[in-house]
Amino acid sequence: MSIREEFEKREKSFMSPFGCLSAESRGRIKTEISCPIRTAFQVDKDRIVYSNAFRRLKHKTQVFLSPLGDHYRTRLTHTLEVAQIARTIARAMRLNEDLTEAIALGHDLGHTPFGHSGETGLKEIFSKGFSHNEQSLRVIEVLENKGKGLNLTYEVRDGILKHSKGYGSIVPDDPNDQPCTAEGKVVRFADIMAYLNHDLDDAIRSRVIRADQVPESCSRVLGHSHWERATTMMRDIIFSSEIRAEDFQLNMSSEVCSAMSTLRHFLYENVYRSPQVHEEFIKAKKILSELYARLLNDRDLLWNELKKMEMEEVRHNGDSHERTVCDLIASMTDRYALDLYSAIFFPSPFV
CATH class of the missing domain: 1.10.3210.10 (Hypothetical protein af1432)
Known part of the structure; x- marks a missing residue:
């Protein structure tokens, strides 16, 4: 036994x-x-x-x-x-x-x-x-x-x-x-x-x-x-x-x-x-909404982020493009989403 x-x-x-x-x-x-x-x-x-x-x-x-x-x-x-x-x-x-x-x-x-x-x-x-x-x-x-x-x-x-x-x-x-x-x-x-x-x-x-x-x-x-x-x-x-x-x-x-x-x-x-919590939640929804729109229209960025998250195989399972973007965003941590948002939408200073 x-x-x-x-x-x-x-x-x-x-x-x-x-x-x-x-x-x-x-x-x-x-x-x-x-x-x-x-x-x-x-x-x-x-x-x-x-x-x-x-x-x-x-x-x-x-x-x-x-x-x-x-x-x-x-x-x-x-x-x-x-x-x-x-x-x-x-x-x-x-x-x-x-x-x-x-x-x-x-x-x-x-x-x-x-x-x-x-x-x-x-x-x-x-x-x-x-x-x-x-x-x-x-x-x-x-x-x-x-x-x-x-x-x-x-x-x-x-x-x-x-x-x-x-x-x-x-x-x-x-x-x-x-x-x-x-x-x-x-x-x-x-x-x-x-x-x-x-x-x-x-x-x-x-x-x-x-x-x-x-x-x-x-x-x-x-x-x-x-x-x-x-x-x-x-x-x-x-x-x-x-x-x-x-x-x-x-x-x-x-x-x-x-x-x-x-x-x-x-x-x-x-x-x-x-008000303190709600105001921050409004900001968070704005961040995710803009990330969703950008990832939906930039497939190279999407595939790159999927690879970073070790989720690259998800794109081969037959789901819609929208579903894949949703899966990526839902999987992000707060700081990952903030960093990605900053990298995409904030200007980078010239050196």
Whole structure:
């Protein structure tokens, strides 16, 4: 018996009946020989962490564009916080920690530069249907590994595609929009828990808001610090979830859920839509719009930039020219987009 098979056997002995066993994955698009050491979901986790797209997250905006302070979150640190929260919940519920972590680590691989302003920009200039969760799936299936994709398992791909909620409901009304695994559902909750906490933390640090402006009901129920709020949210979902009609339902108490909704609304109104943040987002959309137009009309520049990003094989996969430009821009980091914009549109001094 291999090390992987021994671990798969151990999973059956301790995992909840609602957890997704590694040995029972629906498999990959392309069949592979199983690793003798790692389970299928452990392999997926490694492939995500070693990908170019994952490394680029360190220079992609979470909320505050090009922050100079060392302690502001980036898309990478957000991802790591989501993974930590999700794994803590999965462990307490005896779900598959490796599957949970793989989904969490890959959920934002398709996020654009400049945060949600970049996503909004690509909706306007490329397609109204553009979304970072679908782009994340495209990254792992088409763009990574020089056009070969990462060939991840069905469960990880499903969780990444269905993690997103925007400003909508945490649990979608349509069952088809929900992840097929309990682990994927945990990541949806962990994502909002993470960003509510760290975006509030960063907003206070940047003086966009003051701590005393946070609604009293949120502080009273959730706590006054990042650690207190995260702990309250994790404990609540762990102890409020239940089995209904032989199905495992992730739930939160009405008190904590209400406090989270209030905090979420407060952040949207006072941080994400604040003049300080909004003005920078307008600038970011302008940068991406002008880059898109230039790359669309300068194929030599486009192919050169694709090569730099190790994405040159993308142009051979049959997609439209517009789709290729969108893929390149969505893959850029904030600083890559800024540097390219400067090189193209700013005058170069004569020596």
